[in-house]
Amino acid sequence: MSAPGADTEPIRVMLAKIGLDGHDRGVRVVARALRDAGMEVIYSGLHRSPEQVVESAVQEDVDVLGVSLLSGAHLPIFSRIFEVVAQLPEPPRFAIVAGGVMPDEDCEALRRMGVAEVLGQDTTPEVIVATVRGLAREASARL
Amino acid sequence: MTATASLADRVVAGEQAAIARLLTRIERRSPGVDEVISALVRRAGRAHVVGVTGPPGGGKSTLVSALAAQYRRAGRTVGIIAVDPSSVLSGGAILGDRIRMSALAGDAGVFIRSIATRGAPGGLPRAALDAVTTLDAAGKDVVVLETVGVGQAEVDVITAAQTVAVVSVPGMGDAVQASKAGLLEVADVHVVNKSDRDGAARTVAELTDMLRLAPPAPGQWQVPVVSTVAATGEGVGDLIERFDGHRAWLADSGEGQRRARRTTAARIRWIAEQLVADRLRAGHPDFDRAVDEVTERGGDPVAAARRLVQRGLGAGAEDAAAGSDPPDSDPAGSDPEGSARR
Numbered sequence: 463m464s465a466p467g468a469d470t471e472p473i474r475v476m477l478a479k480i481g482l483d484g485h486d487r488g489v490r491v492v493a494r495a496l497r498d499a500g501m502e503v504i505y506s507g508l509h510r511s512p513e514q515v516v517e518s519a520v521q522e523d524v525d526v527l528g529v530s531l532l533s534g535a536h537l538p539i540f541s542r543i544f545e546v547v548a549q550l551p552e553p554p555r556f557a558i559v560a561g562g563v564m565p566d567e568d569c570e571a572l573r574r575m576g577v578a579e580v581l582g583q584d585t586t587p588e589v590i591v592a593t594v595r596g597l598a599r600e601a602s603a604r605l
Numbered sequence: 606m607t608a609t610a611s612l613a614d615r616v617v618a619g620e621q622a623a624i625a626r627l628l629t630r631i632e633r634r635s636p637g638v639d640e641v642i643s644a645l646v647r648r649a650g651r652a653h654v655v656g657v658t659g660p661p662g663g664g665k666s667t668l669v670s671a672l673a674a675q676y677r678r679a680g681r682t683v684g685i686i687a688v689d690p691s692s693v694l695s696g697g698a699i700l701g702d703r704i705r706m707s708a709l710a711g712d713a714g715v716f717i718r719s720i721a722t723r724g725a726p727g728g729l730p731r732a733a734l735d736a737v738t739t740l741d742a743a744g745k746d747v748v749v750l751e752t753v754g755v756g757q758a759e760v761d762v763i764t765a766a767q768t769v770a771v772v773s774v775p776g777m778g779d780a781v782q783a784s785k786a787g788l789l790e791v792a793d794v795h796v797v798n799k800s801d802r803d804g805a806a807r808t809v810a811e812l813t814d815m816l817r818l819a820p821p822a823p824g825q826w827q828v829p830v831v832s833t834v835a836a837t838g839e840g841v842g843d844l845i846e847r848f849d850g851h852r853a854w855l856a857d858s859g860e861g862q863r864r865a866r867r868t869t870a871a872r873i874r875w876i877a878e879q880l881v882a883d884r885l886r887a888g889h890p891d892f893d894r895a896v897d898e899v900t901e902r903g904g905d906p907v908a909a910a911r912r913l914v915q916r917g918l919g920a921g922a923e924d925a926a927a928g929s930d931p932p933d934s935d936p937a938g939s940d941p942e943g944s945a946r947r
């Protein structure tokens with residue numbers, strides 16, 4: 463029918479901060495870069511729980527859920543996220559991306575859990591935008 | 606058709622993922638979405654639809670969160686649609702309303718969705734109305750629509766609401782008040798939020814004076830001015846009482862019927878406009894043929910246009926027959942030439 467071009471649909475991204483880590487400057491910079499690339503960014507605010515973040519991402523039907531962590535607690539937090547995701551009545555269509563500071567060996571562990579991409583703190587906005595675009599294309603195909 | 610029925614059924618059953626998926630399809634105007642909405646319109650109509658509008662930063666999202674918490678304490682389920690502006694430069698948006706609503710997280714009786722103002726001109730009011738219908742059909746007792754009170758599209762969005770609250774804050778100058786003139790007219794309830802701040806009493810007095818200039822006729826709604834501190838929940842219970850009072854007045858006075866009729870008229874007009882517009886695009890075979898005929902063989906453009914529109918209406922009638930009630934003789938649905946009558 464009249465869909466004005468499926469690939470012109472704005473990509474929807476949720477950016478979330480979980481746990482005690484109270485720094486959101488980095489996440490705000492990423493949010494602006496994604497918005498300037500034409501995406502819709504839903505920001506969770508600070509100190510959310512994995513349950514809250516997954517629930518929000520489901521309700522917002524985002525293409526990509528980005529979780530940024532500077533606290534060092536990424537392994538337990540992401541394993542909790544995937545537990546919550548596994549309890550959903552149906553698998554969500556969004557890809558989960560990890561951002562922030564984490565050692566290389568943890569990146570491997572995160573991928574094994576199901577994290578689609580790990581974007582370290584020095585990842586350029588261009589790379590972040592391109593990564594999210596690629597993942598969103600796959601998520602849209604699951605719509 | 607089965608897929609359509611099942612998505613509608615899943616929405617009616619209140620499944621979060623189904624509601625979320627349908628809202629995405631509404632925003633994208635995906636093929637088949639009209640049929641799902643048609644199925645839901647007949648199962649909607651129970652919810653009280655409340656619009657909350659006003660200037661950015663006035664505390665609308667905080668107020669919506671406090672309202673929802675209060676409704677929940679009274680055992681009522683809540684759907685929230687929060688509209689935020691898209692950037693005119695990139696078309697992107699940062700949707701931050703959820704940040705203020707985190708107290709509602711983890712409650713299955715609350716569904717929150719953020720929507721950006723993007724989209725084709727005239728598309729937002731339609732998407733908002735369909736989203737309201739979705740949450741209504743999903744069984745939410747109250748659907749709250751938050752929108753920034755700037756621009757015609759935003760004012761049009763709020764007409765999907767039965768009860769409209771316009772939020773002001775203390776200390777806004779006369780110029781700001783005046784620029785909101787379009788909004789003040791749509792207010793069923795005035796809210797002076799941030800009443801913990803200096804100047805709140807003065808803002809209440811200004812609004813009250815302004816309302817006194819046009820006193821309601823007997824039997825008409827008396828627009829109240831309610832003070833709130835959304836951040837603490839102060840005044841929010843009183844505000845809900847006013848909302849409920851307005852809803853009761855809508856039912857008793859017949860105004861509710863009139864507003865429902867206006868909403869139906871808009872819905873039918875939007876669907877009809879799209880049925881016609883879909884054939885008026887380069888790439889549609891009938892349209893391209895008409896352009897060829899007029900450009901290359903000296904055809905009559907007026908006759909070609911009439912044929913296209915008539916054929917569009919014919920096809921539309923068949924498509925729609927499966928899903929919706931036959932349009933009645935609603936004057937708002939007719940077009941100036943009466944060519945819609947067949």
Ligand SMILES: Nc1nc2c(ncn2[C@@H]2O[C@H](COP(=O)(O)OP(=O)(O)O)[C@@H](O)[C@H]2O)c(=O)[nH]1
Nearest residue numbers: 661662663664665666667705798799834835836
């Ligand atoms: N002092 C005070 N601040 C408030 C009140 N309600 C909201 N705020 C603050 O006003 C700011 C904007 O609130 P928000 O709900 O995002 O406003 P919106 O843009 O109208 O949705 C936030 O910092 C809120 O914490 C209130 O009643 N009193």
Ligand SMILES: [Mg+2]
Nearest residue numbers: 665666702751
């Ligand atoms: Mg807001």
